[in-house]
Amino acid sequence: MSEKKRIDLYQVGEELEPLEFCVTPEWNAQFIEALEAYYPRYEKAAKGIPAAVVPGLLIANSNVTRSPSFKVDPGMAAVHTKEDVEFFNPARVGKKLKVTWKVIEYYERRGRPFQVVDTWIVDEDGTKILRRIITDTFMGGPYKGAKES
């Protein structure tokens, strides 16, 4: 197995290792609690269609930190600064989901690096669930902390 590369060293065009997961009712329930999202749509099947996955769970599990190839040095963090998100279909509890990440831009502003990652979630049927264009910066390790301008 090849050694993991630190996330900030990924170049434009490179892809992180994809993640596959299947949301159980128990996992969904954990995120309902986390977000106080007590809506029937996340708890009950309706008309034979399984409950929807809490969107916050999809967002949390499509951050670059969830890629199996994600790596930072000790004392270093990837910090989410902005994003564009587009929803195409609700994800359903019990369906296998796949997340892919591709670095599409890298720039510096005021001495800080910014990495832009095109992120998709698609389900086992090939149904598009959402797309995120995520911009992260890095803090700690070789980079400045939050208070340093």
Add this chain to the structure above:
Amino acid sequence: MSKITKDSVIGDEVSGKLRTVSLERINCFSGGYPKGPNWPAKNIHTDLEAARQCGIDTRAASGAMFEGYLVDLMIDQFGEEWLNYGKMNLAFIKIVDKDYTLIPKAVVKAKTEKGSRVEFTLEICCEDQNGDKVVVGTAVGVV
């Protein structure tokens, strides 16, 4: 809770329910699944020491939490159908520590008739207990 309707006008404001970002909820969101013996995972969201090692003074609750609040506000306003076409762009502008209270809000900025339906462009944000915005952006929804 007030709702956006076809009669809503530019400047109208709606808000979602108040959320308390407790440490327990941060752990549920960012501590991993399933809960095992080492749960919650230590990271800048869940662990003060991990945050300080990265140059951040406090735990930093995940911005994805506030994004989740805003998605639910959009679904409250436009129905579950919003998950078939909804778009948001967001900037995360302030760190949120445990026990902050946040309220998601939206203000109508533009309104466009599209056949029998009306498309609204909203300025969205979450505000903390001091009235400071922690995430800002725009979203689109159709009534």
